[in-house]
Structures are given as structure tokens and as C-alpha cells.
Amino acid sequence: xxxxxxxxxxxxxxEKEDVTLDCVYETxxxxxxxxxxxxxxxxxxxxxxxxxSFDEQNEISGRYSWNxxxxxxxxNFTITAxxxxxxxxxxxxxxxxxxxxxxxxxxxGTKLSVKP
Amino acid sequence: GAGxxxxxxxxxxxxxxxxxxxxxxxxxxTALYWYRQSxxxxxxxxxxxQGNSAPDKSGLPSDRFSAERTGGSVSTLTIQRTQxxxxxxxxxxxxxxxxxxxxxxxxxxxxxxxT
Numbered sequence: 001x002x003x004x005x006x007x008x009x010x011x012x013x014x015e016k017e018d019v020t021l022d023c024v025y026e027t028x029x030x031x032x033x034x035x036x037x038x039x040x041x042x043x044x045x046x047x048x049x050x051x052x053s054f055d056e057q058n059e060i061s062g063r064y065s066w067n068x069x070x071x072x073x074x075x076n077f078t079i080t081a082x083x084x085x086x087x088x089x090x091x092x093x094x095x096x097x098x099x100x101x102x103x104x105x106x107x108x109g110t111k112l113s114v115k116p
Numbered sequence: 117g118a119g120x121x122x123x124x125x126x127x128x129x130x131x132x133x134x135x136x137x138x139x140x141x142x143x144x145x146t147a148l149y150w151y152r153q154s155x156x157x158x159x160x161x162x163x164x165x166q167g168n169s170a171p172d173k174s175g176l177p178s179d180r181f182s183a184e185r186t187g188g189s190v191s192t193l194t195i196q197r198t199q200x201x202x203x204x205x206x207x208x209x210x211x212x213x214x215x216x217x218x219x220x221x222x223x224x225x226x227x228x229x230x231t
Contacts, residue, residue, distance in 0.1 A: 047221065050219050102211065102220075103164055
């Protein structure tokens with residue numbers, strides 16, 4: 001069975017601090033995709049990144065970076081120099097081929113609060 | 117361009133009534149997904165469509181839930197004889213094709229409250 005665990009339920013930081021959101025996944029499939037979505041207070045899920053299981057290169061996009069490590073089944077997300085606008089719930093998700101192809105298996109989410 | 121839209125944005129209904137939730141996917145997207153977000157269960161997958169076909173309905177919580185898609189576009193999720201545990205935000209997403217290689221674009225959701 002597939003599972004995504006986001007152990008951090010809530011994180012609170014002060015603006016300009018760096019923060020890392022943890023994501024651990026479980027799957028027996030060798031081909032899979034990992035995603036991060038952001039859900040701001042407005043409620044709409046916003047796609048941030050997709051990574052396939054064969055690409056372990058870290059990725060950086062502005063203040064956002066992602067660290068994918070198959071050895072530990074982790075796909076962690078770091079925000080550098082956090083800003084108040086980063087306050088949201090962040091979801092990590094897993095998707096595999098087969099079954100309901102493409103459906104996202106979500107973690108419970110991490111609520112990030114960035115205080116000024 | 118236009119994103120995924122859902123209607124209504126909010127729905128309050130009495131226990132036992134039927135409700136219909138609508139999703140308009142991004143034009144040209146062949147795959148459409150329904151999810152439910154509730155406090156206790158987080159984000160759960162319900163059903164997906166490739167075109168008008170729903171190959172796997174096993175994610176639907178009970179036989180009170182059904183969904184259809186017509187013309188490869190609009191989808192309706194119907195909940196019959198609503199129960200209080202059906203209260204949740206129902207999210208629709210679409211993607212260009214089915215499968216995990218495509219990101220899903222989410223609508224704003226329908227908040228359903230069953231009183």
C-alpha cells in the first residue's frame with residue numbers, strides 16, 4: 001500500500017527564518033511521482049513541484065528547494081528566508097501507475113505560520 | 117486561461133437530502149478527479165474520469181455517492197440521503213491526461229455542510 005507521512009502538523013516561524021517541511025513516503029512501486037501542493041487560507045490547492053522516482057537531483061526555485069532521497073524515502077521541502085505570504089498548509093503527495101492511475105495520495109499536511 | 121471551477125462554493129443541506137456538486141475542468145483536460153477534504157480524514161481520493169469513463173469507483177465512501185461526466189467535460193458528484201459525516205470540502209481537479217506524470221489543477225472546492 002502507498003502512504004505519505006508528514007509528521008509535522010504545525011510549524012511556526014518568524015519571517016526570514018528558513019524552514020524545512022518533512023515528507024516520508026511508502027510505496028513498493030519503483031516508478032512513482034512525488035508532489036508538493038500549497039493550500040493558502042483561500043483554500044485552493046496550488047501545485048508547486050513534481051518529481052519522478054528516477055530523478056534524485058535537488059531542485060531550487062527561488063526561495064524554494066526540494067531534497068529527494070530515495071534511500072530514506074523522503075522528499076523534503078525547504079523555504080529559505082520565509083515570508084508572511086508563505087503561511088499556508090503544505091501537502092506532500094504520491095502518485096503511481098496502476099490502480100486509479102494518477103490519483104494523488106496525500107499526507108495530512110503541515111500548517112506553516114510565518115509571523116512578521 | 118480559465119481554471120477549474122466548481123459550484124456551488126458553499127452548500128448547506130439537511131440530513132437526508134440529496135445534493136449535486138458540479139465541476140467544470142480546464143478545457144481540453146481529459147482526466148478529472150474528485151477528492152474530499154475533511155478534518156478527520158485529510159485529503160481523500162474519491163473517483164477519477166478518463167473522458168466520460170470512471171474505471172475505478174472503489175474510492176467512493178458508500179453507495180450513496182455517485183458521479184458522472186458528460187461530453188468529456190462537466191462532472192457532477194451526487195450524494196444521496198446526506199449524512200453529517202458527509203460534511204467536508206469536495207475538491208475537483210483536472211489534468212491533460214490521466215496518470216501520475218501530469219500535475220493536477222484544483223478547483224476552489226465546494227464546502228458541504230450537512231445539518
